[in-house]
Structures are given as C-alpha cells and as structure tokens.
Amino acid sequence: MACIAGLGVASLLQSCTSSQYVTKSEIEGEYLKVLLTEFSANKKYVLVRAEQLNFPIYLYQVTPTEYSAVWMECTHQGAELSAHGEVLTCPAHGSEFDKTGQVMQGPAQSNLRKFKTKTDSQYVLIHLS
Ligand code: FES
Structure with a gap:
C-alpha cells in the first residue's frame, strides 16, 4: 500500500524498488547462478535478472537447500x-x-512456468531449459 500511495514521489519509489531484492546474474551453459549469500532469515526471495532474459525469475528459498524458481x-x-x-501480482x-x-x-488460468533448481556449495543453479 505504501508503494501505491507513494507513486510520483521519487524517494518512495526507490524504497519500493529496493524491497524487490533484485539481483543480476550471468548465464553459464544451461544455468543461471545466484549466490546462496543472497538469502537470509529475513530475505527469502530474490528477483533474478539476466541480460539475455526478457523477464525476471522469482527465486524463493523453501528450505536452505530447496528453492522454487518461476518465470515472472x-x-x-x-x-x-x-x-x-510471497505473492506475485499482475499490474x-x-x-x-x-x-x-x-x-x-x-x-489468468494457467500456473507460471517453473524451473528446476539445485544447489552447490556457493550457488543456487536455475536450470533454464
Ligand atoms: S496480463 Fe496478467 S492478468 Fe492480464
């Protein structure tokens, strides 16, 4: 609500943007890599953007080793x-x-496109195919 009420006010718009936890990533082979350190007890999701992708991916930490990735x-x-x-809305x-x-x-009647994920010692790996 604060974000909607603040439309037109630059400082509020910036705070709306920063609450989205956007991170940039690079594609390596079939995978998009996101550092595990992006997540914490208070930060359960990030929006992952990459230059080659037309939309971000919503990456949610279900457990420390299990992640959900959906196309936005x-x-x-x-x-x-x-x-x-934890809710994705369409403007x-x-x-x-x-x-x-x-x-x-x-x-909308169909669920969002999902991607398989796995982790290694440093990264969450989003399988893009
Ligand atoms: S395009 Fe998302 S509800 Fe119509």
Whole structure:
C-alpha cells in the first residue's frame, strides 16, 4: 500500500524498488547462478535478472537447500509480474500467483512456468531449459 500511495514521489519509489531484492546474474551453459549469500532469515526471495532474459525469475528459498524458481511473465496476456512478499501480482488485470507460481486469482488460468533448481556449495543453479 505504501508503494501505491507513494507513486510520483521519487524517494518512495526507490524504497519500493529496493524491497524487490533484485539481483543480476550471468548465464553459464544451461544455468543461471545466484549466490546462496543472497538469502537470509529475513530475505527469502530474490528477483533474478539476466541480460539475455526478457523477464525476471522469482527465486524463493523453501528450505536452505530447496528453492522454487518461476518465470515472472503473466500467463494471461504476458505482462511482467510484481513481487509482494510471497505473492506475485499482475499490474495489467489483477491476476495473483503464489510463491510457487500457482494461480490464486484470475483472469489468468494457467500456473507460471517453473524451473528446476539445485544447489552447490556457493550457488543456487536455475536450470533454464
Ligand atoms: S496480463 Fe496478467 S492478468 Fe492480464
């Protein structure tokens, strides 16, 4: 609500953006790599962007070794979703998805695209195929 109320006020917009926990990543082979240190007890998700990708990926820490990764393109008409904690919302027509990409509210009827993930000692690896 503070983000919506603050539209037009630059300082509030910046705080809205920073609460999205955006991180940039590089693609290596079939994987997008995200440092495990991006996550903490108070930070359970990041939006991962890479130059080659048209949309960010919402990466959520389910457990310290288990992560959920979903493509942030709305399945209704293709708008980019916004993350509000554990809910992904569509600014175009109001669809909502949960942290694993399941539709919670339409008009979208299909769940979000999901990616397999695995971890090594340093990274969460998002399999892009
Ligand atoms: S494009 Fe997302 S609800 Fe229509």
